[in-house]
Amino acid sequence: MATETDDVFTRIGQWQMAGKGVALATVVRTWGSSPRPAGSHLVVDETGAFFGSVSGGCIEGAVIHEARAVIADGKPRLLEFGVSDEQAWEVGLACGGKVEVYVERVE
Amino acid sequence: MKADILHRLIALRQARSPCALVTRIIDGCQSLIAGGSPDGDLVLTPAHLEQIAARLAADKSGPLEADPGLFVRVYAPPSRLFVVGAVHIAQFLAPMATMAGFEVTVIDPRRAFANADRFPDVELSDEWPDEAMAKRLPDAQTAVVTLTHDPKLDDPALVVALASPAFYIGALGSRRTHAQRVERLTAEGLGEQVTRIHAPVGLDLGGRSPAEIAVSVLAQIVMVKHGHDL
Numbered sequence: 001m002a003t004e005t006d007d008v009f010t011r012i013g014q015w016q017m018a019g020k021g022v023a024l025a026t027v028v029r030t031w032g033s034s035p036r037p038a039g040s041h042l043v044v045d046e047t048g049a050f051f052g053s054v055s056g057g058c059i060e061g062a063v064i065h066e067a068r069a070v071i072a073d074g075k076p077r078l079l080e081f082g083v084s085d086e087q088a089w090e091v092g093l094a095c096g097g098k099v100e101v102y103v104e105r106v107e
Numbered sequence: 108m109k110a111d112i113l114h115r116l117i118a119l120r121q122a123r124s125p126c127a128l129v130t131r132i133i134d135g136c137q138s139l140i141a142g143g144s145p146d147g148d149l150v151l152t153p154a155h156l157e158q159i160a161a162r163l164a165a166d167k168s169g170p171l172e173a174d175p176g177l178f179v180r181v182y183a184p185p186s187r188l189f190v191v192g193a194v195h196i197a198q199f200l201a202p203m204a205t206m207a208g209f210e211v212t213v214i215d216p217r218r219a220f221a222n223a224d225r226f227p228d229v230e231l232s233d234e235w236p237d238e239a240m241a242k243r244l245p246d247a248q249t250a251v252v253t254l255t256h257d258p259k260l261d262d263p264a265l266v267v268a269l270a271s272p273a274f275y276i277g278a279l280g281s282r283r284t285h286a287q288r289v290e291r292l293t294a295e296g297l298g299e300q301v302t303r304i305h306a307p308v309g310l311d312l313g314g315r316s317p318a319e320i321a322v323s324v325l326a327q328i329v330m331v332k333h334g335h336d337l
Contacts, residue, residue: 006120006185009113009116009117009120012113013117024108026130026178026180028132028169028170028178029169029170029178037168038167038168038169038170038178039168039169039180039181076132076134076135078132102130102132102178104108104130104135105108106108106113107108107109107110107113
């Protein structure tokens with residue numbers, strides 16, 4: 001067992017050893033009652049497998065989708081998520097917070 | 108993230124060295140700051156470095172005040188927990204604390220208790236508690252909890268802990284046991300320090316089983332770590 005941050009980097013190492021492309025997502029800014037603080041990490045491999053979290057499970061699906069695009073083209077992205085609209089099935093935070101997530105490919 | 112930054116970041120964390128990764132969000136350029144000196148693609152001013160140092164000291168990641176386009180991710184070394192007494196409660200406390208982000212060391216000179224069968228995946232020491240802890244010197248990110256019920260083992264560990272800046276010190280035992288412990292430690296000249304000991308140990312959750320006591324101890328450690336009170 002290891003700590004959460006160590007586990008993220010352990011996971012990166014394992015996926016790279018297996019020859020998989022990896023992206024690292026990081027919460028860079030939060031407003032209101034977003035669930036995870038700045039610095040929280042989510043790692044994603046090219047198949048969509050993931051470890052860690054950038055929210056309480058609300059936006060991970062969308063971040064994983066974008067992360068696979070980042071792995072494919074190597075261009076970092078800054079993603080913004082606001083309050084979700086249940087009627088529109090929009091991705092967002094039901095808690096009423098707002099969060100920015102930076103996604104980069106790990107070389 | 109470039110491979111060399113990743114590898115240095117992992118090495119710094121393994122060495123328990125605090126470091127900060129600075130990322131320019133617009134293009135992904137990065138520098139790693141460890142021991143005050145930056146290394147990487149970014150040009151950082153003394154004002155930048157000062158604010159990064161402040162974030163490192165506060166263990167707080169976030170955008171740089173002087174330039175919000177730069178994001179600072181602080182990697183502080185994990186908190187440590189020394190568990191004195193490889194007893195039944197420790198078998199629950201050690202994995203729970205590990206999952207909560209602590210680096211756990213279980214200390215017990217009785218090898219029948221402190222062995223890898225009973226404690227897989229945890230650092231074990233079969234030295235005397237004072238020697239084991241003197242080697243690992245508790246710092247301000249260290250919690251110490253004694254669980255042996257035996258003053259011959261608990262007291263020497265508490266003496267080392269009380270002389271250290273450990274952020275949490277807890278000792279298992281009833282109020283009566285603790286009153287006797289306070290008397291002994293006071294006789295050793297630690298009268299002013301003994302109030303730092305949390306005893307009876309843990310939050311009063313009402314549970315009595317070893318696993319439930321482990322939850323109450325870990326809950327109290329987390330609460331103290333974050334400066335909260337009930």
